[in-house]
Amino acid sequence: MNGKKSNEQFIMFIDATDKKSFFQSSINYAKDTIDIKDPVQLAGYESDFNEKVLFDKNSFKTFESVIDAKLSYSENQKLNWIILDKMKKEENVTMQLAKTNAYGRVWYAWFSKDIPIDFGPYKFNGLPGFIVSLYDEKKDFVFTLQKFKKKNKTFKLPNSKNYKNISKATFNKTRFKIQTADNGVVIFNNGKERESWIKKLEERYSSLPL
Secondary structure: OEEEOOOEEEEEEEEOOOOEEEEEEHHHHHHHHOOOOOHHHHOOOOOOOOOEEEEEOOEEEEEEEEOOEEEEEEEOOOOOOEEEEEEEEEOOEEEEEEEEEEOOEEEEEEEEOOOOOOOOOOOOOOOOOEEEEEEEOOOOOEEEOOOOOOOOOOOOOOOHHHOEEOOHHHHHHHHHHHHOOOOOOOOOOOHHHHHHHHHHHHHHHHHOOO
16 A cells, blocks of 8 residues: 555555454564664664554554654544445446545545455455545545555554553644654754654644544
8 A cells, every 4th residue: 555745655454354464564564573683773663653553343453663762542433434426437336425524634436346254454444345445535645555465464563561542632742742852862953843844744643633
């Protein structure tokens, strides 16, 4: 699955029988599965999306490592989809368009009953078919299915005991505070560059929370 703006790739594991899914960046999946101890090599594995999202027992749990802090939060948001009349067909897959308001944005999803599982990227599900493509109305975020494979394979999940579970609001505030701390973790060429970076974080974690 491919996501924009950064053109980053994602991996989504689905257990349709137990109604469970796990979504994360393919870069972080590689870091978790390949034993890399050299800091120089690790520097080449940087993702713009460090959250790992587990859907289980009708709720989402988000995990993230922020510097040295391991944080998580749970949420039970149920999306109210409006299924539209618009249809299309690509590569022998018939899709229908749906719309919802979530996380401060209007989202559109092309879903297909040809893939009869009600899952989709990130925290989007609940349609009568798999979400093949998802985007917000400004197209700041675009997720597109690249490949779909059936495999009899278990997937490794984060160990909840290693993460501090807090509310989503506290999670966003804590993450913002850690990332913007003046500790030299992120280096800027000048103060204006730092202000621009902080503004983008504020938009993501406050006015446009995902």
